[in-house]
Structure formats: C-alpha cells, structure tokens
Amino acid sequence: MTTISVASGKGGAGKTSVAAALAERLGPGCLVADCDVDAANGAIALGSTIRERGPYFAGPGYRIARESCFGCGLCGAVCRFGAVRPDGTRYAIVPELCERCGACLDRCAAKAIETCEKQAGELFVSDTILGIPLVHAELAPGGDTSGKLVAKLRSRARELAEDGGTVIVDSPPGIGCPVIASITGADLVVLVVEASSSGLRDARRIAELARSMRRELVAVLNKAGLAPETEDLARAYLAEAGIPLAGEIPFAPELRSVEERGLTWASARLAGEGGARLEAALRALRGAIDAIRMKKEEGKEKP
Ligand code: SF4
Numbered sequence: 001m002t003t004i005s006v007a008s009g010k011g012g013a014g015k016t017s018v019a020a021a022l023a024e025r026l027g028p029g030c031l032v033a034d035c036d037v038d039a040a041n042g043a044i045a046l047g048s049t050i051r052e053r054g055p056y057f058a059g060p061g062y063r064i065a066r067e068s069c070f071g072c073g074l075c076g077a078v079c080r081f082g083a084v085r086p087d088g089t090r091y092a093i094v095p096e097l098c099e100r101c102g103a104c105l106d107r108c109a110a111k112a113i114e115t116c117e118k119q120a121g122e123l124f125v126s127d128t129i130l131g132i133p134l135v136h137a138e139l140a141p142g143g144d145t146s147g148k149l150v151a152k153l154r155s156r157a158r159e160l161a162e163d164g165g166t167v168i169v170d171s172p173p174g175i176g177c178p179v180i181a182s183i184t185g186a187d188l189v190v191l192v193v194e195a196s197s198s199g200l201r202d203a204r205r206i207a208e209l210a211r212s213m214r215r216e217l218v219a220v221l222n223k224a225g226l227a228p229e230t231e232d233l234a235r236a237y238l239a240e241a242g243i244p245l246a247g248e249i250p251f252a253p254e255l256r257s258v259e260e261r262g263l264t265w266a267s268a269r270l271a272g273e274g275g276a277r278l279e280a281a282l283r284a285l286r287g288a289i290d291a292i293r294m295k296k297e298e299g300k301e302k303p
C-alpha cells in the first residue's frame with residue numbers, strides 16, 4: 001500500500017480538490033481518507049453515500065451516578081472547567097465541557113462519579129460516484145482529540161485498502177496534532193501551495209513539518225495567475241528548499257463550476273493554456289505517485 005498525503009497548511013488552498021482529482025486519475029485500487037475531521041468536505045467533493053458508520057470514542061469520560069449522589073456540590077467546586085452543573089437536587093457532568101482531568105473523582109465521598117466511554121464523533125465508510133471508497137469522520141461539536149480520530153481514520157483506511165493500492169489522505173489544515181497524524185507514514189506529501197502570502201507562509205510551515213518527519217515532498221501551485229509576485233516567491237522558495245514543483249493549476253472560475261456539477265478537476269476541460277497547465281500538473285503529480293509506488297515495489301522485491 002502506498003500512502004499519499006495532500007496537505008497545504010491552510011484551509012481553502014485547494015487540497016481537497018487536488019486529492020479528489022488524483023483519486024479519479026488513480027482510479028480503482030485507490031481509496032480516499034478525508035482527515036479534515038473538523039471540517040470534512042471530501043464526502044461532498046466525491047458525491048458519496050454512507051455504507052458504514054460507527055461511533056468514535058475519544059477515551060474515558062465521567063458521569064455522576066444520580067442514585068449515589070447526595071448533592072453536596074464539592075465536585076462542582078473543584079471543577080475548573082465548569083463542567084459540573086446542578087441537576088435538581090443532585091449534580092450532573094456536561095460531557096462537552098468535561099476535560100477529563102479527574103479532579104472531581106477524589107472529592108466525592110459518595111464515590112458517585114464513574115468513568116464511561118465518551119463518544120466524540122463518528123467514523124464513516126462511503127461509496128463515491130468515482131467507485132472509490134471514502135473513509136471520513138466527523139468530530140462532535142466540542143469533541144477533542146482530533147489527532148486520535150485522524151489516526152483511527154487512517155487505520156480504518158489501511159484495513160480497507162487493497163494490497164498494492166493507494167490511499168490518498170486529505171490532510172487537515174494547520175501544523176498541529178491532526179496534521180502530524182495525517183502525514184505520519186506517508187510515502188509522499190503533495191504540498192498544495194496557494195498563490196497568496198498566507199498560502200505561501202502556511203505551505204512553508206507544513207513543508208518544514210513534513211521535512212522534520214523525513215517525508216518526501218512534491219508541490220503544486222494552485223490559483224496561479226492571481227498574484228504573479230507571490231507566485232515568484234513561491235517558486236523561489238520551492239527551488240531553494242529542494243521541493244520539486246510538479247506544475248501550476250491556474251485560477252479559473254470554471255473549476256468551481258466543475259465541482260458544483262459533482263465532478264473533480266480531473267474531468268475539467270478548461271480551454272486553452274489553462275487547460276494545458278491543469279492537465280500537465282495532474283499528469284506530473286500522477287507521475288510522482290507512480291514513481292513512489294514503483295520504488296516501494298522494487299524495495300519489496302529486494303532480498
Ligand atoms: S461530590 Fe459526589 S455526592 Fe457530592 S455532588 Fe458531586 S457527585 Fe454528588
């Protein structure tokens with residue numbers, strides 16, 4: 001199995017669109033894992049229908065056994081997160097506010113506070129219009145440990161991936177724990193650089209993170225043509241950092257309308273030079289992925 005993580009460091013840079021287009025180009029044997037669990041949109045981009053769903057438990061939570069509680073309120077006094085609230089003559093813990101610090105446990109003489117599984121989201125496997133499975137998740141409002149949810153999601157993707165297949169991971173924005181979980185073990189990180197100053201800054205941060213994790217990188221410049229000076233800076237940065245630039249996807253309103261029709265950029269037929277640049281970028285990315293897959297295969301065959 002080969003894992004390709006598509007990351008940008010920032011939201012709205014076009015990584016989901018690039019991930020969906022690559023999945024379409026790779027076709028059968030490919031699987032998409034949408035790891036942007038705080039704002040998943042892979043299911044929309046790939047026109048999906050849920051086939052399997054299951055709860056995600058972040059770890060132990062706490063609840064008050066009403067029958068054992070005598071309403072002294074000491075647990076509420078010690079809770080720094082305001083998670084204990086009066087409930088009639090007794091008290092109750094609000095799961096969304098509880099940080100699971102365990103401080104209240106020691107204060108309860110009645111031993112009325114007990115551990116329970118805290119559901120923090122849901123995990124889905126869906127069928128897409130491309131015929132490619134999609135693994136995705138939703139973090140419950142106020143749910144924490146999104147890095148752990150990303151790890152679970154990737155592990156489910158690994159279980160479902162075909163032998164010798166490719167998993168395309170749509171990474172979340174930022175450089176925190178969920179991104180690290182989405183890049184861990186990736187054979188190649190496709191860095192989607194949005195041609196804007198914030199896009200470039202965030203791409204640098206994610207590139208540094210990927211480098212620190214010893215991941216191979218290839219870049220694609222998105223929304224090219226909007227900010228020539230920033231694009232020059234992006235090209236210069238990539239060259240200096242030794243990150244190959246696979247191609248440049250032009251800014252074109254037609255790309256948005258392609259997605260609104262439920263298609264990916266791989267099916268876009270842009271006219272003129274824009275179309276040629278898009279096609280060249282997708283082909284080069286596909287070539288980079290094929291090269292990584294081949295390298296892995298050769299590695300496997302070596303005694
Ligand atoms: S400390 Fe125990 S007995 Fe007192 S209110 Fe909290 S749960 Fe109830």
Ligand code: SF4
Nearest residue numbers: 079098099101102104
């Ligand atoms: S475990 Fe911590 S955060 Fe949760 S209710 Fe108890 S004291 Fe408050």
